Structure formats: structure tokens, C-alpha cells
Amino acid sequence: MNLTILGCYAATPRTITNPTSQVLEMKNQMFLIDCGEGTQVQLRKHKIKFSRINHVFISHLHGDHFYGLIGLISTFSLLSRQNDLHVYGPKGIKEVTLLQLKLSGSWTSYNLYFHELDSKESQIVFEDDKVVVSTIPLKHRVYTNGYLFQEKTGDRKLNLNAVMNHNIDTCYYNKIKSGSDMTMEDGTVIPNEELTFDPIAPKSYAFCSDTVYDETIVTLIRDVDVLYHESTFLEADEQYCEMTMHCTAKQAAKIALLANAKHLVLGHYSTRYGSIEPFKEEAKTVFENVELADDGKVFEF
Template identity: 65%
Template structure:
């Protein structure tokens, strides 16, 4: 389970949404504006009170480690679990996390301060065995792994069995690109190309586009333009300015450019299937 950004009160929201704290092992912080990290110190602290033992990894711009460390020092305590900071400062996209199933890359964004989005790429899944066909083909169990990896194999009778004959295509890997906060920034398009889901901030509507330049935020239409150019499947909008009442206009505006738009809201769950 990955947590992306951590505003004030995140621990309360995690509880409200019944997320088990111990499952949160990796936290990704996009940038050091308060609405994206003021809840982190409280979460780190609460994990200690709950006698957590599991490692916690924090991926964040350089500077956050100093903030957390200073506050720990002043409280005269430290976590009783390993707290590991991965400080980010590169202006180019980089691989910052990898396990058996997923890779995470930074997506350098264009905001008032150093900011990264994050791209979560599922690795290629293995091909699926059609177990009846595999057995009929008289293939030794030892070769199943090779079959899943896409190889043709020799059966017990010495006959070469074509992989396509006994396996099915793997489930296509999914990907999630989180892009907040950012001005309209076409440079991200190749990085997030054909993502399954793109979350892109849309602070403003087009009628207030002039506010984008000083604040380095995007309109709903700009977010949709990025989604279209990147040929993603689904666009999630969020990070709406409080100046607007209701958010349906964000969807309407985005859909003039890109059809498959959904609106983020507190506590909403998105299923990628």
C-alpha cells in the first residue's frame, strides 16, 4: 500500500476509511507545501505510539528529513521503528522504488517549488497457463515457469510445444500517474504515455486561467489536454480551488477535450479494473 501526500489530518482520514496503519510502508510526498505534508509528522508519531516495528520509507524533496528530525529532537524521542528517508532533488525522472510487482518513477512537475509527481508501473504479468491444455500436451511441471514467461518448451515425448498453444495472454499491466501540483507542462506527456489512470490537478476553470501563471496550477481543460496527448485511459481530476461551489463544471470543461473523466472527492475509492 502506497500513500501519496499527507496533508493535516491524514491519520484521521485513514482511520475513517478503515485503512490499517501497519499496511502503509511507503509514503510519497510530492512537494513541501503544507497541504501535501503537514499530516506526516503526526502519522510518523502515531505509528510510534502504536508500537510499530515495520520500516517506514518516505520519498520526499530534500528538506523534509530535516523538518521531521528537528521535531523528533525537540520532543526528546525517536521512532521505535526504522524510519528511512529517500531525499529527492533530481530534476529528471528517476526510478525511486522497485519490488517484484511495481516500479515507481518520479514525474518532475512545474510548480512554485520543487515538485514531483509519481508514476506507479505494474511490471509485466506472467502468461496464464491453460492447465487442461498443458496437461494434455504432456509437459513436465518443471517447465511451467518457462511457459508463464512466454517460452516454447519440449514435452515429455520430446516434442516442441508452442507457447501460444497452451497459454493465454497475461493481464495487461496497469499504471497510475499522480500529477499534483503543477502548471500545464507538456514535458510530462512522454513519461505518462498510455497510463491506465492519470490523476492531474485542476485547481481552476478556464475562466480563471490567468491565475495559473502566478500560482503554477492548471485548469480542468489543461489537465484534459495532457490526458489526451498522453493517451491515458482515465483522467481523475482533483485539487479544486475553494473559490468554486461544486465541481461538476470541472468535469464538463475537461470533457470538451477528453471523454473519460472522473472527479476525485474525499474518501472516494477508484478501482482500476
């Protein structure tokens, strides 16, 4: 699992910082999360192949999280994309995208599917044999969802020495990997745990931006491997959190602690600050394992 930060600053794009967008690579899928203005250029800059992006998850319809979507959709068409594209986001995202395409006399060269969200409860929005994605309802000034990406538990790993010592035919391997015990021709049963190792532990990633401090999300993200949580403000500016419905770095750290997350990645910094280091320092007073997102940074977990 790796995470490429294309942009992680709040409000307005600038020459040196980009609004929210990131790519999560999980089980060979590339999931695009949020799509602020300029995302397509950031994708090019970081050499992420457009053709590998088939699912785009939009948290909410503030400009710094989705004004780059229509440009990306259009560019995919100009490049004659053929693969289906799925867009998940708040109700309204389809209407505004189709209106823009209509006004430009354009259509897509590929099937474009919208999965519009309006539920206030967590729901599964994507599932295949390896990954499941569900929403994390967040509290912000407009309807907003974070997203929880979870790998499914894979097959058990074959203990090759053990199966060969028992002269087990290769035709049984898949059955054993899926967890079955092995019954030999003489009736002896070899328990599965003698023939396999535990599968690689499935990983999980929670994207929580934008939101006010909200402990109700903790149950949804409990024990998550990596929590990306917004931290728009430093503690000295905490008074802005309530009005803008954003968080401080310390509040993000409290959520990480309550949820028993393994790693916390901070982002969505207000552009008022000259340096982002103080975000880490403040969060570390609450939670040890803190990383700072920054544009272009790639995390491997």
C-alpha cells in the same frame, strides 16, 4: 488497482474538505501519496490499516501536501509499529522531520528511511518484483515531483486444458508460465503460445499535483491507465494559473489527451468553488473519460 482519495482540495483543510492525500493499492502494496494535515484521521475514517502503509511519496513541501506527515510518523510510533517506513520527497523533508522528533524528545519505534529527491530528471525511486515507481518532474512554485506507479508484466497464464492434453508434468509449469516453449521427450517442441494465455495487462497510475500546464510530462506518462492531474481552477479563473503555477480542468484534460491516458481523474480543486461538477464539464470538452476525485471516493481500475 484501486485508489482511495483521502483529500483532494487545495490550500487549507476545512470541516468538509481535506488537503491532498490518497492511497494507491497496487499489487497488494498500499502506497500513500502526499500527506496533508489530518491524513492520519482520514486513514482511520476509511479503515485503511496503518500497518499496510510502508511507502509514503510526498510531491512537494507545501503544507497542504505534507503537514500531516509528522503526525502520522509519530502516531505509528505510539502504536509501536515495527515495519520499516520509507518516505520519498524533496530534499529538506528529513531535516524538518528529524527536528520535530528531536524537539518532542521522540524517536520512532521502527526504521524510518528518507529518500530525498533533488533531481530535475525523472528517476526510479522504488522497485520490487511487481511494481516500479518513478518521479515525474513537475513545474510548481517549489521543487515538485509527481509519481508514476507501474505494474510490471506478470507471468503468462497457464492454459490448463492444453498442458493436461499434452500430459505435461506440473514441474514444468513455472518455466512455461515464464514464457518458455516445451520440448517433449520425443523432441517435439510445443510453442509457448499453445500452452499459455497472455498475462493480465500491467496497469499504471500517474499522480501529477501540483503543476502548471506542462506538456513536457507527456512523454513520461504516455498511455498511462489512470492520470490524476491537478485542476485547481475553472477556465474563468485561468488568469491565476501562471502566478500560482496551477492548472485548469481543461488544461488537465489536454495533458490526458496528449498522453493518450485511458482515464483522467481531476482533483486539487480550489476551495473557492461551491460545486466541483463544472470541472468535469469543462474537462469533458477536451477528453471524454473524466472522473472527479472527492474526499472518501474509491476508484477501482
